[in-house]
Amino acid sequence: MSEDFKPKIIYFMCSWCGTGGSETASAHHLYYPENVIPFRVNCTGAISPLHLLRAFVEGADGIVISGCHPGDCHYNDGNFRARRRVASIKSILDSLGLGADRVWFRYVAHGEGKRFADTAAEFNEHIKNLGPNPLKERKET
Amino acid sequence: MKGTTLPVEKDLNQTLIDFLKKGLESGGFDAVLLPSRVPSGDSFAYLLIKNPSLLEEATPLPPVMPVQGAKAVSSLTQYGKTNQKILAAMRPCEIRAATELSKLKQAELENILFLSLDCPGALPLSDYLENPREKDKVFQEALENRKTESMRPVCQVCREFSTTTGDLHVGRWGAEKGRVFLISSSEQGKKIQETMGNQGDQSVDSWESKVKELKEQRLQERAQFHEDLKTKAGGPDKLLEFFNQCINCHNCMRACPVCYCRQCYFDSEAFDLPVDDFLKRAKKKGSLRLPTDTLLFQLGRMSHMVHSCVSCGTCEDACPMDIPVAQLFSLVADQTQKLFQYSPGRNREEPLPFSVYKEEEFHEVETPYRKTYSKGEGKNA
């Protein structure tokens, strides 16, 4: 793997805990890689599979989705619904050999700044190991 | 399950027509929805028939499936139930699609009864149209010899060929020569048999055991088929090659029974962008495929209806570029439906996977936090 591969990572976070986590991280001066691009949504339950797929086909190397912990979702069950969608998308990607492990789902609470920064850094490492998403290089999508 | 038997004298179509006529006349149901030859004689369309004499021209088991029957049911009942009792004679995948549409609120099945049958498969539509008369014979022979190799690829590995999700089912397997079973697969079905004066309580064990045996064999063949397809079309390059000739006509989507949206997202304003956006996208790779977003459409369609795909093959029949879309969709659908322990059309009461959730499930998609980064304080080196 080339050393200077800087993956493009889209980090979907809900505007409550997910975003809260990133705010706590910055309050504590915890850094996360700048190639991780935060993308705020109201609730993870509001992420449509098409958002994920579009990011995936249009050139993200990896996608993380972070919402509130079980029981904490501000819309009751958005995170559980999101988990089902993620399971479905991962299954589609997997059955077509498109790299289901380029999509992560992890809960992060408002106060968990470190968990947020760690997730970003860890996922960045993980994608660096996987290399670029082959779809993003292809011209005929 | 219990049933009766019907004689097959001329051919299965005639047996079914006679039965349907008798049902109409004895008041078992008020009207029949079934395929019938079109005026030019070279294809079939669904007719809703009340007048028994119109049944003579009908073909309850046509050699092809040009229009998915669920579409006919939905166009009739999308705004509510019918007042009359209508018996819809269809292939199992059409009935299963209709069930999915009822869950999606696109059909109201309260007064619709279904007559299914041990499906021999359907011929590829384009093959059929090349020479309808000749192909009628091919189908008839295949039906009699119980051979599937001339049928559409998805039919050859269909695991739901004998699925009885309706009210009455015509069983060909395990029946004595010259007869078929007429099985009551619901209370309503039983009632119809009674109204018609049929002895509906005979054993259909020989049908059940034969179907079970065949189904096991089919399941294996299906798994192998999907395995092979995955090798052929899996991975970015092969997948793009698979859709290389796709012209974005979206016939597949509009022919698909479970893609019901009046206006598909992929045909919507969301894709009307300023020229500069297209140029920007083109500049990234030096060239941009037009129309855009071919793969995104396919993946997006999958993500919308993968739980409800009944592997009926209609999308493939409608593709002018002969892309085996249904095969790919059935591969993805099988794997995903298995994950959700969901089988489309199996049961009207079973909720759609995205309409429910449990707290304790799918933990495997949650990537565990291993705290490996605790030393570095999450700092980016």
Place this chain on the structure above:
Amino acid sequence: MPKVLKLSQGVQEGTKELLRFLLSEEKVKGIVTLKERSPQQGMGYSLITNPQELPNTRPLYPLMPSNAGKILSHLTLKGPSPQPLAVVAKPCEIRAFIELAKRAQGGVENILLISQTCPGVFPLQMSVNGGLKEKLSSYWKSAQKNEVFSEIRSTCKGCVDFIPQNADIVVSVAGSKDSEKECEIFLNTSKGESFVEGIKGSKAAEKEITNKQTQELLDKRKEGRKKMFDQVEAEKPEIEGLVQIFGRCIGCHGCSHVCPICYCDLCFFDSQQNEHLPQTFERYLDLRGGLRLPPDTVFYHLGRLMHTSISCVGCGMCSDVCPVDIPVSSIFTKVGEAVQKKFQYTPGKDIEEPVPSGTYKEEEFKEIGEQS
């Protein structure tokens, strides 16, 4: 009379050289043209911005996977291109684009229209089953000899508008005897002239695009057109005949989706207005004893005829995309010709000429029902 530019390559290479010039000299920012897709054969339009992609382009390839007019309309729907673009497309595609621009579905501003004297395209089916590639060399030979190649689209066989009227630049293909050695390019407009300023090649004297050869081809095409219309006539395209012809239609509406003139985002015939209560069907059932479901098959085609015939450019997309091989475009071209004659209107001829009023109304046949 247009000026003529001669390049010393064959037409294929010459046209590519023209594109290379336009893109590398930054006369245009992007080019819409046919391109052979990797990893395997497969042809389609692409928007090319990098000259390195040009070797894979096939600007004159005899195939129409989509009508480029429709693609251009989609590109410029939100406003004309702020930067110069070029497009290489067949004459009927250019005409379709002009029709769309007239209806505020796109803008021709800043777009350099490049076209050709068109020998016709192959049916899409032939690119699917691989038969096309084998036929290519005889196709090119027949184009040089002014012939109507036996396996092109049936609408092409009867197309009499194979000389582009509106293009800025016209590559001489049909009837160009020496097309494997030289590339003759007509600069049809001053815009066309200014874009090729500085290209290496010889400027010949002015010359008409039409000549003895094109006239010969026109005569053959007229014959083909008559044959095509006679075939439609034989089917008696009154209501009864239409029920026959469109009887096997599966209602996929692919024909409207690929038709450049059918531009509505949501077609009237896919809209709610065209759905009915179960009781409406039941009443009809009681009356007639039987009805077809989904309904309105012939109604849909009649409606589409009303909406498109004034502007149908006879491109043949609708026939090619039909999964049940209904000769949609033969019927549409025939009706189109009749309507266009009546209004003395040629679609795509003149961008200033308005679409005759009264030929296009959105909601005019709500009341006409047809259910069998």
